[in-house]
Amino acid sequence: MNRRGQGAFEYVLLLGGVLLVVAVFIYTLQGGFAGVEDQVKQNQQLIFQPNLLAPLFEDDFSSGLTKWTNYGGSDWGIVADDLVATKTIGSGLIEPGVVVENSWVDYSLSVRVSAVSGDLKAPVLLTRYRDAGNFYAIQLSDDYVVFRPKINGVLSGSIHQEFVSNGFPVAGNTYLVKVIAAGDNLKVFIDDKLSFDYNVPVQYQINSGGIGLSHLKTNNLNVVFDDVVVLKEKPPVSTPTPSITPTATSTPVPTTTPSPTPSGKPTATPKPPVVKSITATPKPALIGDSVEYSAVWTNPSTNGVLLKLCSSIDFNSGSCTEKELCNAKSTESPASCKAIASEVGSFKYYAYACDSVDVTRCSVGKAISLTVKDFKPPTISSIIYAPKPASAGKPIQYSITWTNPSGEGVLFKLCSTNSIDLGECVDSQICASSSVESPTICDSTAPAKGSYKYYAFACDSISKKCSPAKAISISVK
Known part of the structure; x- marks a missing residue:
């Protein structure tokens, strides 16, 4: 090839190379290699993502309670490779039975549970267990899944509860119960069916902990636990803000097809009433006094409330677990009821306001202290x-x-x-x-x-x- 022909050929090659580089650049800007990049990212995630299926803990009780700390004493024992909890005389409280202490963050607790007998047949699963004074209690009783946190030694009444079925838990039936604690959300599955979904309010939040098994201490209780499995769960995923990829050429905006109008909006679960304050008159009281308790309340629904004053913070499905001092229905705030001061001493009572139509939808207990003095007249x-x-x-x-x-x-x-x-x-x-x-x-x-x-x-x-x-x-x- 002569020099003039060789120069022309080199010029063509150079021009072709430049055009190829420009074409590749434009193709890349338009997302041509996005699929390759996404695949690389997915492979990286597969390589570095932890194994979510490996159990953090599991026990079928075939080796007794060797993996647990037993706080329940003789109320808890192993029978035929099952963990059996009993209680002859109840106090209405929830206390740790057997626990596994840890600092897991987002995890699930699965247990096979059978409520054999008892006044309320109330097995309890503990999650985010930090110590005996701080944990989440998931109580299964009276047709409901009930959330009762214990914070700084104070066990709350029903903070939130959701209906499962009439008679739940049925005596003798075995249920697979799974509790998922991820972020501030709690989910409970009964036999693989979502039965409870709740975001825990800030004042009750516990960020990490272990697990435990317990029960509501009611008379003649007999509950059975088996096949405990704890798995790591993914933390709640926040939706990232999509990034904007620049394009070399403008792309026509596609016509948006309107979504069909839904036939009806889902009904939100109504919020429970709130007791804002509670007073007692007279205060202090004398033995034999008729004490009037007056509660200022609000109810997000248009219904009235049923005021109940209980001798303890334990409250279940609209009823005082222990002694009820008085109750009254009210369509306007405040609601008042009266009780005789029958004992000398210092007492702490708890007022609950339940929706007058759905009496299982109740407020958190509002505490009031009362001193009752002995009295001899002049x-x-x-x-x-x-x-x-x-x-x-x-x-x-x-x-x-x-x-x-x-x-x-x-x-x-x-x-x-x-x-x-x-x-x-x-x-x-x-x-x-x-x-x-x-x-x-x-x-x-x-x-x-x-x-x-x-x-x-x-x-x-x-x-x-x-x-x-x-x-x-x-x-x-």
């Missing part, structure tokens, strides 16, 4: 009057000598009859006064000529509880 040792005899229409003075075990002052009431109610004469009042020291004097005007019989009362200045009547006869000339 006593009157003597009563006198002067002048003696009195003169009709003239001043007359009555004086009582008294003692008051409470240390408070007294109200002196002189009544025409021996009836008094909360420090007030039921019939006519002759005179009244008060003092913090004995004796106490009250002044009046003598009635018309004749003989009269009056009744003196010394009433505690705080409680208005009164002494027995002390009679006095007067003569007026």
